[in-house]
Amino acid sequence: MSRKLFTVGPVNVEPEVLQAMTRPMITHRSKEYKKLHGDIMEKIRKALDTDMEILLVGGSASIFLEGAVRNGVKERSLGLTNGSFGDRFIEIAKLNGKTVDEVRVPWGKAVRPGDIEGKVSEGTEAVHWVSNESSTGVFGDSTALAEEVRRQNPDSLVFVDAVTSAFAMDLEMKRLCPDALVFGTQKALALPPGLAFMAVSDRLFERSASVRNRGFYTDLAKLRKNSAENYALTTPPVSLMYALDFQMDRILSEGMAARYRRHREMGDAVRSWAAKHCGIFPEEGYRSNTIGVINRGDMDFDRFHSALKAKGYEISNGYGDVKQTTFRIGHMGDITLARLKELLSVMDETLEEIQ
16 A cells, blocks of 8 residues: 655655656766766756865765775864764664764753863864754754864864755755765655765865775775766766756755745644644754654554554654654655645544554
8 A cells, every 4th residue: 555655864855856767878987977977067066066076976875984984084083963864874884893972962952062061182083963953853953063073173074964955944055164065866856765975075076085994885086086977986876867867956946945935834834733732753953854853652553553553644653762662754845834734634533543
């Protein structure tokens, strides 16, 4: 049975976007591909309001989290975490042989500049964190964190996981000035999984040149050389790129200000619904506009979700340390406020039925 997805990811993909994937195949070393690749990069930069170089590979965004660490850190980084995906970024760095100092704040809380005061040492080559922690629904102030990092050590690089924030919440790229900003297709871009992207600063490219063991698939020098010719390093999912090109036109037609406003309105609607029930999990002032993490209270979530799915709607379970005490509603990409309100109405009906 097909369901209307209000999940954290992969998210709902509109039929016309899927249809765009059915165009005839082309080779990834053709003139047609070069135009497709170049057009996509131009549109992404326009949407994110940045002049940074954008690199792509086939796979999930985790590839570029690893790539940032492998290219930008020789020995030591500082990892900031307030949830499962901040933990993962730290784990990725450690598994690549880096020494990682850690700043941990309670789940549901945002990492603030004061939390890292005195933590960015001369030996801290990079600081990494998640802008929108999807296990907790916390959207932190990445710009303030980046400014604090640079205040303590101007040479320290800034790596940001923007997987569930890019294209839905304004990251203020020209103020943030990240050295690596990572995202993928299956979240707010509202496409199937399969493409990962990283916006890369000149500083990271320069640092990478002096770092050994950058790997093959994550070697920024190799990726940049191909990208300069509007090619991918290895064979990309061309059909997915057709859909991405189509989707970028739709995103730009909507306008980024309108897109950010739509996501904010959806976030407000979920927060209002949660306030009438068991409450929203993340602290006030730092709540995501793409993911609502809601307290379960005494709800039998498995029973509730089964009944919801039987009506054709799917949301997401809690995640990580708060899996048993929360559930999540994904409201990103092409979801509209009207469709979200429809879900919330069905949720109300379902709660009444199972009580």
